[in-house]
Amino acid sequence: MKLTGKAHVYKKDDINTDEIIPARYLTSDKEEELAKHAMEDLDTEFVKKVEKGDFIVAKENFGCGSSREHAIWALRGSGVKAVIANSFARIFYRNAINNGFLAIECKDIADKVGNNDELEIDLKKGKILNITKDESYSFVPLSEFALKLIGSKGLLNYIKENKGIVADNV
Amino acid sequence: MGMTITEKILAKHAGKESVKPGELINAKIDLVMCHDVTTTPAIDMLEKAGMDKVFDPDKVVITPDHFVPNKDIKSAEMVARIRRWAKKHKIKNFYDIGRHGVCHAILPEQGHVIPGTTIVAGDSHTCTHGALGAFSTGVGSTDIAATLATGELWFKVPETIKFVIDGKLPKGVYSKDIILTIIRDIGVDGALYKAMEFTGSTISDLSVEARMTITNMAIEAGGKSGIIEPDEKTLEYVKSRSKEKFEVIRSDEDANYIETKEYDASKLEPIVAFPDLPSNGKTMSEIEKMEDINVDQAYLGSCTNGRIEDLRIAAEILKGNKVKEGTRMIVVPATTDIWNQAMKEGLFDIFTKAGATISTPTCGACLGGHMGILAEGEKCITSTNRNFVGRMGSPKSKVYLASPAIVAASAIEGKIADPRRYLK
16 A cells, blocks of 8 residues: 655654644544644644645654544544654554554654655555655554554444454454 | 563453563453543444444443533533433443542542553543552543443553652652652653553552552653552552452562662652643752743642642642732632532632632643633643643643642742742
8 A cells, every 4th residue: 555645744752632633622523623723733834734645744752642532533634644753652643543544653754854745655565755855764564453453444443344352363 | 470560450351361561452441431522422433333332331430521511512512412322321420510520530539440450531641540550541532432332442561660769758749749750750752652650668658649640640751551559548548439349459579660760759859840841840949040930820620639638738838828919820629529528628718718719620721621721921830730832721821730739839929939938
């Protein structure tokens, strides 16, 4: 599976869920509603710039803070296809997998990729191709379990398909 | 090789003899806690997936708290939806207005937290309940939906970092100062994906409530969970609230820890986490060398520090003093029982005479919900747990995290202040 899109680079650690979707908007859980405010407290211009299929690139501990899955929904609703960062906060990562949303761990990516660079993510090979700069970077391949959840388009579908949450052989 | 308390609880709930960090398991869940913000989407998901069922209504506790009492029509609709759903599934443990309060304060207070059990909730501060020796962790709405339907959830067994805290806490230094010091030390991702186990003579000396302040903030270091082995105080606390029988689980002597960190409590100082991260701690002696930090608001409440002991500490400092003109002090007892207790003890008299106001229990302004939102340029000293950009209101406001004692002293002086001068 290959995905192509433009990078929005934030050279920042600890981008938190309050920045991704402020609590004042949590009275809705509709993606299109949340999407209007994606990344608002970090970058008010983000929603104007983002296009369908784009990627967010950041540094350490992306998505720290609250357990709000609204953070994933806001990003997905805004068109973001994947977040690529050095590392992710645990609940955000879990929510991403559970939603079949891509959270990709790639070392020092924010220092290598420029804003608006065109990237291609090859999930199978575990490689990110920077088309603009003609460079390529390896990322930590997603676990077999994560790939299964993404393949099923999320945890609930996976449960329905498998009549259980985690097969013993995972 | 022995196991940590976390590994033992997870092994038991996965039906295994033993588990190792990194292993992916499916664990039975003993308790699911639901609140207004993250449960409504979970209900929608279950209905959409044709899985609208609850594995065991007695293992579900519902505590609307974030925007409660409903702050607007949308939040009213969310709670109304949960109310209908709870009725349909015959969920009895519903803490509606009149019994309401902040979820993580209600859960242990009302005897729902049992040592050695597994607890999940759609709230990051679910790690609080590790203070009673449970494996308790925050998850998202999809996980809540999955757990409600199946009574199980997948976990990667976490590695454990052991924090040994020994010695007597100096006057004016509390459990909040311990955890803010630890987070300053290891950073907001210092325990990423890991269990944080707290032990040592200082932890033993703390009340069960004070221990909750420590485990509550495990997530602020990126932790999956915070946990404290049950001791006599824990057992007494639980047995006075629940008739449930349970096995006391403790870490093995030869358990494996990825790291052990030691702290001398007697050397700790009151500490304040400056904007915009909980790891940005400055001790009182560092603050004294800075220019004054004036505060527009002093907030006492939340799942971190809104319990009766916290209110007593603040009242001791505020007694006979006045909140500085130009500073607003808001006191939010975390639960209805705490509210009633504080009133009975005369703490409300002290607060109101000092010029503070008292709110009904709610998560309220802690997450920038309602009941004390900050304007652009305002600064707030608060006993809560998170000080990210815009956390309590305007993205251009600033949040300083501290103990209830510092909050009270700062309210009196209208600037971040050392509480020790107000303590006998």
